[in-house]
Amino acid sequence: MRSDLLRGLRIPLYWPAILPTAGLLLIGLGVLSGLEVRLGLNWVDDWHVKQMIGIAVGLAAAVAFVVVPYKTIIGRAYLLYGATLVLLVLVLVLGTERNNARRWIALPGVEFQPSELMKLALVITLARYIRFRSSYKTFRGLFTPFLLTLLPMGLILIQPDLGTALLFIPVLFTMLFAAGARPRHLLLVILLGAAGILPLYQWGLKPYQKERIDGFLVQLGVMDADRGSAKAKGDDAARLKAEAGRLKAMAKDENYQLEQSKIAVGAGGFLGADEEGAGGQVLYRVPERQTDFVFSALANRWGFVGGLLVVGLLGWLLVSILAVAARHRDPAGRLLCLGVFAMLAGQAFINLAMTVGLMPVTGLTLPFLSYGRSSLVVCMLGVALVCNVAARPAYDFGRGDFD
Amino acid sequence: MTLGYRGRLTLLAVLAAVLGGAFLTRLFAMQVAGRAAYRREAESQVAGKRAVHARRGRILDREGKELATEEAGFELTVRAAAWQSVMHECPRCGLVRFQPEKQPPGKCIRCGKRLVRVDRSDPAPLARLLGMSVEELRDRVETRVKEVVEIVEERVGTDLPPRQEKAERARLWGDYGWRPRRIARDVPYEVAREVELNPHQYPAFRIVSVHTRRASGGRDFVHILGLVREDSRRVDGIDVDLAVGVSGLERAFDAALQGEPGMMEVERDPRDGEERIVARTAPRHGEDIRLTIAAGDQARAVAALGGASGAFVVIDANDGSVLAAASSPTYDPDDYARVLAEVRDAKERLGRWPKHHALQESAFSGFDAPGSIVKPVTAVAALVSGVATPDTSIECDRHFRNRRGQPLDTLKCSSAHGEVTIHEALVRSCNVYFQTVQKEAIERGAFDRMFEVARRFGFGLPTGIELEPAPFPDTWDPGKDWANNVWMAIGQGRVRLSPAQVARAYAAIATGSLPRLRLVAEVGGQAVPPERTPLGIDESALRMVREALVEVPRRGTAAGHGLERWPISVKTGTAQLGGALQNAWLAGYVPEHRGRPAIAFALVLFDTELNAAAACAPVLEEFLRGFYGEDRP
16 A cells, blocks of 8 residues: 655555546546637646646645645644635635636736635544544534534635535535534524524525526426326326426526536437537537536547446545544544545535536536636545545554544 | 545546546547437537529510519628627637627637627718618618517517516527528619628618519500519428419419429538538429410500400400400509508498409409300300291391380390391391390200200310419309390300400300410420310301301491401400490401411490490501501512
C-alpha cells in the first residue's frame, strides 16, 4: 500500500483508491474532449484542457495533503473551518455572480468556490470534534455537530447553492451514525427536519429552485397518471390519458433540463448514440452538459456500458475507502474516511439520480468527471486524505472504540 | 439490538449498494428497455420536414410563347406568438427564445448561460423599410394577431372543462401562433434581405418566399387558362402551400401542372440553429402544357369581336385543333376581384345572374339557340333518311303550314322564296322548306333517323374540350312536343348548341369526318394525338350541302358583306329571342389557303339588333384578314 516515489520524500500511495480515481479522471477528460471537438472552441478555452490544469493543481495539493500527517491536519481543523467560514461570508460580499448565484471568489488567474472547500473542512472539523467525545450519543450532545454543519449550510444556501448545502447532511449523519450516535436521536432529527421542509420550500428557496422541485414532482405525477391510464377503461382512461398529457407538457415546461437530460441518457442506448444522428444531437440541448450533467453526456456517448463503468469505478473507490475505515484503529482516521466516503457517495448519487430523473435538479457536480476545478481539487484532496489515513495505521485501541 | 462499528459500516455499505443498484436499474430501464421511446423523443426534437416547392408547369401557346408562368417573390409575415411574447437573448451566443411575459427567463439551451430580456418590439425600423407608417404596420399586425386569436378561440370551443380548455388553448396557440401570417406582399428584395439577415432585429417577422402565377396571356386567354388560388394541402403529414387551379385549363390539368412537392427531412443543430438535410426527395415539377392556339390568332379573334358580347371558335377542320377560342366581353386576370364585384352588383340589380358577362366562358360552355346554322345538318339528314332528294321542291309563301294545313305566323321566312329545292333552301335559308321536310319526316317515321344523323355531327355531344361543363348537358333534345320537333330543323325551340359544337359540325361537313376537338397539343412533351370519326354518310349528300354553302356568301344570305373574296363557305343563323334582339350566328369553313390549314369556324354575337350576316360578317372579315396575313404590309 505504500511506495516510495521520490527519493527523500515519502509519498504514501493507496492504490485501491488511486486507480479508480485515475480511471474516473481519464473518463471525465475523454467525455469533455468529445464535447469540445464539436463545439470548435479555441483549444486554450477547451474544457478538457482547463480540467487537466485542475488535475495538475489537484495532484499538487493532494501530494501536500498526503505528505502532512492527517493528525497534523486534524489539529488545524478549527482554523481551517473558521477560515473557510470567513471565505463563505466574503463570497457573499465580494464573490463573482454567475447564473444569478454568488459562489466564486476571483483571485488573479484563478477562481474558486469556498463552498467546495467547506465540504472537506467540515469533514475534518467533525472528525476532530467527534473523535474522542461520546456526548453525541445523547440528543443534547448532537447540538454542536449540527451547529457546525448548519452554520456553513446556511451561508451556502444564501449564495444560493442548494446542492452543495444538501450534501452536508449525509456527511454529518454518516459520521455520527458510524461513530455510534443513537439511531432514534438521528431519526428524531430527521422528523424535525421533515417538518421544516414546507416552510423552507415556501420562504427559503429561490423561484428557480422551486421550479426545479415542481418539475420533479410533476414528473412523478406523470408516472402515476400513465400507470393509471394503462389500467383504466372507457372515460376514466381518456381522462387519465389527457391528464398524463397535460402533466407531461407541464413537466417539459418546468423541468426542461431534466427532460433533456433524460432524453439524452435514454437515447444513448446500450453502446451509445451516433454523434451525428438525432440521438446524439439531442445532447447539445442539455444545459450544463459539461458540469452538472456530464453523466448525461457520458451515457449518451458511451451508453449503458459507459454508465456501468463509471458506477463500477465509483463503487470500487467507495469500497476501498470503507475498507480503510473498517480496518483503521484511530477514531479520527476512521471518521475522516467515512466523511470522505459520505461526501463522495452522496455527491455521486445525488448527481447521478438527478440526471435520470430520480431526484430533482440540484446543481451538484459528479466527482472527478464534471468540469469544475474547485470541485475536482476538493474531491482529489478527499482521496488524498484517505491515502493519508491508509498510510498511517494507528496503534491499536482496545475493543469498544465506537462500539 | 445495537450494532457494532463493523455492523454500522456494513449497513452503510449496504445502503450505498442499494442506492447504486436502484440507479443502475433505472439506467437499464432507460437505456436498454426504454431506448426506443427516448430515441423517438430525440428524433422528434431535432428532426422536421420541409416541403420542397414543385414548380407549377407553364402553359405555352402553339409556338412556345409563355401564357402562364410561375414567378418567385417575397412576402412579409408576422408570427402572432412571437409578437405577443417577450424576447430573451443569450448574452454569450445570441440564441433567442420567446416566452410569455410571466415566465422567468430560462437558460440558453446551447451554452447554459442565463438568458436576458431584450426589447425589440418597436416596429418603426421595419415600417421605415417598408415605406409605411408605424400605425399602418401596427394595424396590419394587430389584425393578423386578432385573426389567430379568433381561430384559436373558435377551435377551443366552449365544451371543455376549464383546465382542459386552458391546456387546449395553449396547445393551439403553440401551433397557430407560430404560423407566419402575411402582412405585406411583393416585398422588395432589399427589404426581404434585411429582415432575413437580421432576424434578431425583427423577431416577430419572417420573410416567406412565395411563388405567384403570372398569367402573361392576359385578357385574351383568361377564359381558356382560367385562374389559380393559393391553397394548403396536407402532404406527407405537413401542410404545403400550393397554387391550385380553380377554372379553365388550370383546373382541368391541375394534376399535371402542379407536379408533386419534394420533401426534405431536416435536423436542427441545437448548437447553432443550423439545419442539416438528412434526407431529400426531389420534387416532381409540374409539366408544361402546349396549346394548339397561337397567341396571335387568339388576339385577332378577341380583337375582331371588339368587346361585343359573343364567342368565336376557329378550328383546324381536319384534326380538330382549336386555333382560336374567344369569349367576349373578357377581362384582365389581375382585375378579377373588381370584375367579380361588378358582376355581383349586376346580379343584385337584376335579381338574377346577367345573361352574358365577362366571367362567363362562351366558346365551349355557352349553349344558345343556334337558329338556321343547323340547316345544313338538317339537309344532310333529310337526304340521307330519304325524306328529301336534291330535286324535292317545296313552295314557300313565307308561312309554314301545320298538321291541319293552317299557315303559321311564327318562324316564317323573311320573304316568299317561291318554289325552292334543298340547294336553294340552304342558300336562301328557307325556314318553310326545312320545317316542311321535318314535318314530313315525323309523319313518315323518319324523325329518329334524322335525329341520329344530327348526332353524328356531334349535336348534343361533348366536343372533347376539357373546359366544357361536367356532367355535359345534352341540349340537342327536343322532347315529345311536335312543334319543338319541327322547330329543331331550323335550330329553334328548345335545342341549344355551343359555338364549339357548331364549328365541329361544319368541320365534319367540310371533311366528312367528325374531329375530336383539342385545345392542348402536348402535356409534358407528350403529344395529344388528334382523333376523328368518319361520319359514315353518303358523300353525295355532303357534296350537295357544300355546293350550297359556297354560294351563301356570294348570292345567298351572307352576300354583299365582302366575304365572297375568300374561298369560304358559310351559313348564317339568327336565333329569335323575342323583341328586337337576336343571336346572330355565322358558321362555315375555308379550305387550305395561303399556307394555313383548312379551318372551320363558328361565330355568335349575342343580343344584337342586326341580322346575322350584317352583324357577323365584319367580325369574320377582320379575323380572316389577320389570319391569312392580309393586314400585314
